[in-house]
Amino acid sequence: xxxxxxxxxxxxxxxxxxxxxxxxxxxxxxxxxxxxxxxxxxxxxxxxxxxxxxxxxxxxxxxxxxxxxxxxxxxxxxxxxxxxxxxxxxxxxxxxxxxxxxxxxxxxxxxxxxxxxxxxxxxxxxxxxxxxxxxxxxxxxxxxxxxxxxx
Numbered sequence: 001x002x003x004x005x006x007x008x009x010x011x012x013x014x015x016x017x018x019x020x021x022x023x024x025x026x027x028x029x030x031x032x033x034x035x036x037x038x039x040x041x042x043x044x045x046x047x048x049x050x051x052x053x054x055x056x057x058x059x060x061x062x063x064x065x066x067x068x069x070x071x072x073x074x075x076x077x078x079x080x081x082x083x084x085x086x087x088x089x090x091x092x093x094x095x096x097x098x099x100x101x102x103x104x105x106x107x108x109x110x111x112x113x114x115x116x117x118x119x120x121x122x123x124x125x126x127x128x129x130x131x132x133x134x135x136x137x138x139x140x141x142x143x144x145x146x147x148x149x150x151x
């Protein structure tokens with residue numbers, strides 16, 4: 001893959017001229033999501049005994065909270081969750097910069113709302129598959145997108 005360093009780009013890479021930045025990103029996002037959900041599930045299960053097993057009564061809510069914190073902090077730290085890092089992708093804002101803590105929180109909030117509202121999640125998945133930059137619903141609202149990590 002031949003890609004220009006992000007510091008040389010103005011804003012997000014153009015999907016027509018810099019297609020390498022977007023190659024297989026929707027598939028990588030899906031695989032990263034599987035890794036992230038698995039990590040959140042494991043973390044949630046590890047927490048259950050420390051609640052005297054009462055967390056079993058509200059386990060889906062526990063997973064939402066753990067997932068929110070996991071996504072927010074990992075995206076704020078390096079603009080990618082651990083699953084995204086494993087897949088070699090990261091989120092960038094409209095200017096092509098890594099996401100700051102506020103944008104990471106808003107992106108995570110949008111993702112969480114779409115997870116809780118199934119039709120929004122389906123719309124977001126469809127958008128990732130069909131838009132030129134592979135942007136989901138939260139991405140479109142915030143002007144963010146996932147790209148292959150620049151080399």
